[in-house]
Amino acid sequence: MFRYILFDSCQHPRFHQKLQQRNILYGSLFEGHAEESLPEIAPLLIDVTVESEATQKVIDETTRIGQLKPCVSVLESTLPLFLLTDHFAQFHLIERPDGQSMLMRWYDTRILPVWLDALTAEQRMFFTRGIAQWTSIDRFGDEQRHPIAESDIETAKRASLPLQLDASQAERLQTASEPDALIYELRKTIAKQIDSIPHRVLYPFIHTHWQMARQHGLCDRHAQTLWLTLALRTSGKFVEHPTVAERFASPSSQPEQPFADWFNTLPDDLWELGKPLWEQ
Template sequence: MGLLAWEQACAERGHGGYLLLDGAQAEGSHLALQAMRVPYASLFEGKREEVLPEIAPLLVALSGLDMQRRERLVSWILPLAFSVPCLSWYESPLPLPALAAHLRNFHQVGLSDGQAMMMRWYDTRILPIWLQALDPEQARLFTGSMLSISYIDRFGEAKTIHRGDQSGPPSAPLPLDQPLVTLDDRQFGLLVDAGDLDALVNHLKFVIPDETRKVGPRTLLDFVATYQREAMGAGLDDLDRQSQYVLLALYTSGAGVAHDAVRALMQDPPATLDAYAEALQALPGEVWEAGPPLWERAHAV
């Protein structure tokens, strides 16, 4: 990973190196950091969620630690990052309190209907979509005080998604519950779709655990994403009917949903789960035999 070398390079440039740990993916991490005597700031501080310290996003100062604590911190946090999508890291000239205050301004986002919602942008499955969804001015506002942003993705790969030659000022403090960024419907849709994909994949892993374990994680994600988009394009806007459609695709490597009988059904799919499931079961047997299950294809393992 090279986090220690990265931190040293930050220090040589006169900047701080910070780790951001999503506590919702690693509950109770604040207690481990306290035991290691590692400085951190909760991004829930001053928010309504500060009563939930065990799942708070924690901004951790890697810079400024003695070598023993630095090595202990990295050796503890990396196994977490490779097991669940929970770790990103940032280079910034700001001290820990100032960077944490800046990041707290993105705790909530406004929506086009005047409502606001909590934004878990630090979930590393969402982080790259978050940066893609922001318009140029919003992105400059978010990244202004940071020279780099990197993270470990769901497949255990380290990626850098932002680099800057110079940093700008941090955003100013906001009143409680006043969002700094408002998302339009397109931006909101991108972020919702990212969350829906994970929800569907997790549901399928629960329904057919043995089968999905035989499919490579990246292959499974890409396959489910493709057929979820097809389902949504046909008007299946709920997770339950989407899962039924994707299950047919999984059991036939996609050939089943390409059958004329399924294409006809998807022209006007039943609106309820029961009716849709019954319609799928009433399809000709050749639909379910149109192709081998995805997990039986040699390249999927």
């Protein structure tokens, strides 16, 4: 059995240079693709099967990084390094329902659980071929064990490459990182306040109110950011104000006034309905 660390260098660039200096074997999942010339940000499959001082340093360092950034998985596999590297590289691009190709960053541990859950049984068996155990470090720095279905060669053979997603799968994966992108947008204006909220509190709050915004027909990122600003500054109490209730009385309604214009005319008493989340 081989043991690997799957490391997303996009979250910690040029990690491959440290591996080279320590003579650690690794493979890049960008090999064979247009991004092959970008090893500094490539997802790396690092062989830590053989116990040594060098591999232990890599394990310790990647664990520390993974507790801060969503970029580390630990795998046990029956496949040797370059066979598993080649296998995973096949999922660099996936095909959307419209026939267009999409780069799939499934090794980002914020996306990984959604990816695994969205795949069909055939696709998942094919993707996890040769994997005996998969543990990732999630967005909160906690270890998350991912169930691996018992391999069924005939079932896995029914999956084809490039992996083709249906509309539901594509939607789930395309929106998997949207709350994180919105947090990034919010930091542009209220970074100090955002950073003072524990991530275990912030992310679920943003995810819940982002879903609420979508339910009310707010699909534009700018409108969603304004909605989340309302939510954050009132700890979600803004929905109790009559002005909000009137505009969103019917989820399917399409108010004539653009949301941004409506946002700029909100009454002062709305902002006083609740304390900002960062003051809770």
